[in-house]
Amino acid sequence: LSAAVEQATRMRSSPSSSAAMASSFALRRLHMRGKGGLCKCLQKGRCGSLHAVQAERLEQAQRSILISCYSRPTEKKFLKYLSRHGDVKKYFFYESYGVYAVVEFANRDGVASLLEEAVIPSVSNEALVPFKSRLLSLKNLSSVDSNHFKHFECVKIVTNKHSWGTVSTLQVVSLTETYQLTDENIRLRFLVCSLLQDIAAAYFPECTIKPFGSSVNGFGKLGCDLDMILDLDGISGGKPKSVLSLEFQLKRANSERAVTQSILSVIGECVDQFGPGCVGVQKILNARCPLLRFAHQPSGFQCDLTASNRVAIKSTELLYLYGELDPRVRSLVFTVRCWARTHGITSGIPGAWITNFSLTIMVLFFLQKRSPPIIPTLDHLAELAGSADKCVIEGNDCTFVIDISKIQLQSNTETLEHLLREFFEFYATFAFSKMSINIRKGKEQNKPEVAPLHIQNPFETSLNISKNVNATQLDRFVALCQESLWLLQQSGTNTPRVGNRSNTATPWGLATLLLPSQVAGVKSRKKRRREPASERIKGLLDSLKNNSQPKKS
Template structure:
C-alpha cells in the first residue's frame, strides 16, 4: 500500500520504488509522530461521531475565527522587522545587540538572496527605537531614495578573521523539499493516512513562512499609507485559506473601505462638510488609477521590490512584483473583498475536518505531477478549481463530510451578513457552531473515490456548485463549469478547454481502474473477509489481488490494468531527472520527447505528432489493451474521451523566459498586459 500511494501521488508507478516492509528498519521520531497524528485523527473523528452534539467542547472552542487569526497576524507583523545579515554572524551577539531596543518575542533566519533575520519585538516602541538608531546608507557611486522602512541591513564590526571562523546560523526552509527526499519519507510511512498527512506537513506553509508573508504585507502597507493613510494592505488567497503551499504566490489586496468608514458622524447644525475629491467615470477606472500610482510608488520607493508590472486591463486589475528579500512573487489588487470572503470560506472548510486539507494537498500534488495544472496561464485546470472539485466531492459523500455553503448561510448571525456588490457572501464565521460530520471514511477510501467520482461525472451536462452541494444543469456549454460560490454568474473554470478536461478524466480513470477495495487497509480487508496476498502475506499490507496488481504492475493478471503502466510511462515526465537519461536520437525515434531538443521542426517524430500522423515505437502512445478488454474500457459517461490507444494531450511546458520570484507564477508579460480572457474568471 505504501509503494502504490508513493507512485500514485508522486511518480505514477513508473520509477519502480521498492516496497518497504513493516519493521524492516527502525522508525524515526518524525515517523512516530506522524503515526500518532494519523491515529489521533481517526480517534478524534470517531469521538466526534459518538458525541455529535458536543460542539461547544473544549477542543472545539479553541478553534479561532478567521478574522481573529488575521488580526493577530497583522499585529505581529507591525512589531516585526526584516534585517539583512552577514552570512556568518554570531546569533547570541546579534540578539543581545537588538535587545537593547526592547524585548524580543521571536526570531528566525532564512536564505533569500543572502541571509535575513525576522525579529519580532514585544512592543511597538522597540521598532521605533530601532528606527531612531538606524542611519541612511552612504554610497559613493549612487544616490539613495530616503524612504525609511522596516527593512534594515546590519553590518558586523568584527575583523575579517573572526567573521571567517564564525559558523553560519541555522536557517528555516522556505521551499518544499526535493522530490527524492519526499519519496523517501512517504515510503517510510506505515499507511495511506500517514503518507497524506506527511505530504501536508512537507508542503504546507510553515509558521515562519506565514509570519514572513504577513511582514511583507505590512511593509507594502507602509509604502501605500503614504498616499492612503487609512487604507490597509491584507494578504488573501493561499496565504490565509489554510491550503497554501511553500513557494506559492503572495496575494495582497488594498482595502480602501476604512477610508469611507472614517467619519464619526455629523455635528448638529444646518451644514455638512465633505471632502473634495477627484471624480472618474467608474469604480474600475478609479481602481486602475490607484493601482497605477501605487505601482509607481512601489517601483521607485519600495526597498527590495523589483520587476514591477502594472496589469491594469485584466478583469481584476493588479500590480505584480517580486519582493526579493523575502523571495515572494506578489500580486496586489484593490477592493477585492469577495476574494477575502472566499479565503475565509476555504479556511472554514479546511479547519472543519483534517481530511479536507490532506485530500486537497494530495490531489493538487497528483495534478501537478501529471501536468493537469500549470504555473503559466492557459487552458489548464487551476488549483482553485481543483479545490472546488474536492470540496464538492466531500459534500456528496454519505453522510457529507463538509456542509454546503447554503447550510453555512443558515447558521449565520446578523454580524455574519455580507453583501458585496449585490452578491450574497453571507456564511457563519464561528467554526464552533458547525456540527462535526458523522462520516468516518479513511483518507485512502476518499482518495480512491475521488478519482472514481470524477472519472464518471457527467461534465457534458452538469456543473459543480458548492453552494448547494448538488449537481445542476450548467447554464452554458463550457467543458468544465464550476460556479463561483459568491458571484453565481461566473464560471471559475471558464478557461479550461475540452482537451484538458478529457485529459483529467482519462488520468482519473487510469488511477484505480479495478475497484475501490484497492485502498483497504489490512485490518479493513480482514474485516471484509479478503485474503492477503499469498506471496508475502500480511506483512506486505496487501488487501486483495487487485491491490497486488496495482503495486506490481501485473498486467498479465488483468487485461484491465494493461494500459495503466504505459500511461504512467508518459505522464510522469516532470521527474526525468530521476531516471537514466536516454540519447536524444533514441527519444526522438520513440516519439516521446515532450520538449524536443534543438529545433522541433527538424524532429521528424515531433512533426508527425503535430500533424496528427502515426507514431512509431511503444513509448509514444498508450499500449493497446488486450482482446476482450474493450467492454471494460468503454467510457461510462456521455463525454468525448480520447481512446486508450491515443496519446494523451501534450502537457504544459514551463515558460523559462519569464521573470519570476521563487515559487511564483511563471507568466509572460505579453499575455498579462493583454489581460488574456483565459484568466479573467479565475478568482484568487
C-alpha cells in the same frame, strides 16, 4: 515534488528516509521547524474567524522588521544588539539572495527605537532614494561558520507509522505536512504586506494591506505566490455632530474601477521607485480585476496586489472554514493538487489548464457528496449565519456562518486512502458533458452554458470559474483519474516492494500516482501521449507485475 515521491516510496524501506528527504529542500523557501503555522495558530481557538487570525498576524507584522545580514552573526551578539531597543519576542533566519532575519519585538516601541538608530548608507558613484522602511541591512558584526547556526535546519517529516491509521493514509498526511506553509513562512508573508502598507500609507494613512488566497486559507503550498489586497474600506470620516459639518474634498471618477486603476497606478510607481527589494513591477490595470505584479527579492515571493477583489476575500474565508471543519479536507486537497501538478493538469502559467482553485472546489464538492457528507453545503452554512455574518458584495450574497462551533457535522469515518480512491472514481465517471459542479447546493445541476467544464462560482453564481478549461484538458483529467483509480485498485498492497538486485524500493501507494505516467519499453514521449489511456494502464500493470515477481538467481 520528486522528493515527495521518494519519501512516499521509501517510507517503510529506510529508517532514515525522513532525514534524507528533508535535506533536499531549498532553504530559501523557508522549510524550517514548525509545520502548519496557520493551522497551529487557528487551533488555539476553534471558533476563531479568519478575520481574527489576520488581525493577530498583522499586529505581529507591525512589530517586526526584516534585516539583511551580509554575514551570519553570532546568535548571542545579534540578540544582545537588538535587545538594546526592546524585548525580542521571536526571530528566525532564512536564505533568499543572502541571509535574512525576521525579528518580532514585544511592542512597536522596539521597532521605532531601532529605526531611529539606523542610518542612510554611504555609497560612491551611485545616487540613493532616501526612503526609510523596516527593511534594514546589518553590517560589522563578527560572523561564524554556518554549522554553528541551528536555525538553518530543514524540516524533518514526522513518519511515526503507528500514529496514523494505514500506511497510505500516512503517506497523504506526510505529503501535506511537507508542503504546507510553516509558521515562519506565514509570518514573512504578513511582514511583506506590512512593509508595502508603509509605502501606501504615505497617501492613505488608514489603509491596510493584507494577504488573501492560499497564503491564509490553509491550502497554501510552500513557494506559492503572495496575493494581497489594498483595503481602503477603513477610510471614512466622522458623523456630523452639529448643524454645520465639514466634508473632505475629493477627486471624482466615473466608476469604482477607474478609482482602483488610478490608485494602483500610483502605488505601483511608488513600489517601483521606492520599495527596497521590489523588482519587475508590472501594472496589469485592464484585467477583470486590476492588479500590480512584482517580485519581492528579500522574501523570494512573487506578489500580486489588488484593491477591489472583495469577493476573493470571502472565498478565502470560506475555504479556510471548510479546511478547519475536518483535517481530511486539507490533506485530500494537498494530495490531489500535488497529483495534478505532477501530470500537468494544473500549471503555474495562465492557459487552458484547470486552476488550483477549481480543483479545490472539485474536492469540496466530492466531500459534500459522500454518504454521509463530510462537509456541509454553502447554502447550509448560510442558513446557520447570524445577523453579524450578513455580507452582500456588489449584489452578490456572500453570507455564511463564521463561528465554527455552530456547525454540526455528520459522522463519517472514511480514511484518506479510501477517499482518494473514491475521488478518482467519482470524477472518472462524472457527467461533465451535462452537469455543473455547485458547492452551494452540493449537487449536480444542468449546465447553464456550453463549456467543457462548468464549476459555479460560490458567490458570483452567474460565473463559471473553470471557463478557461478546454475539452482537451478536461479529457486528460478524466483519463488520468481513470488511470490512477486503476493503479490503486490493481496494486493490491500497502507495502513497498524492494527489488533483489538493489536496495531501491519500487514505488508503492501514493508514490505510484506521483510518478509521471509512462509505459514499459522505449517509446518516445510524443508517442506515449498519443496512446489511449487503456494501453498506458495495461503497460503500467505489466510493469508492476514484473517487478513483483521473484527473479531467478
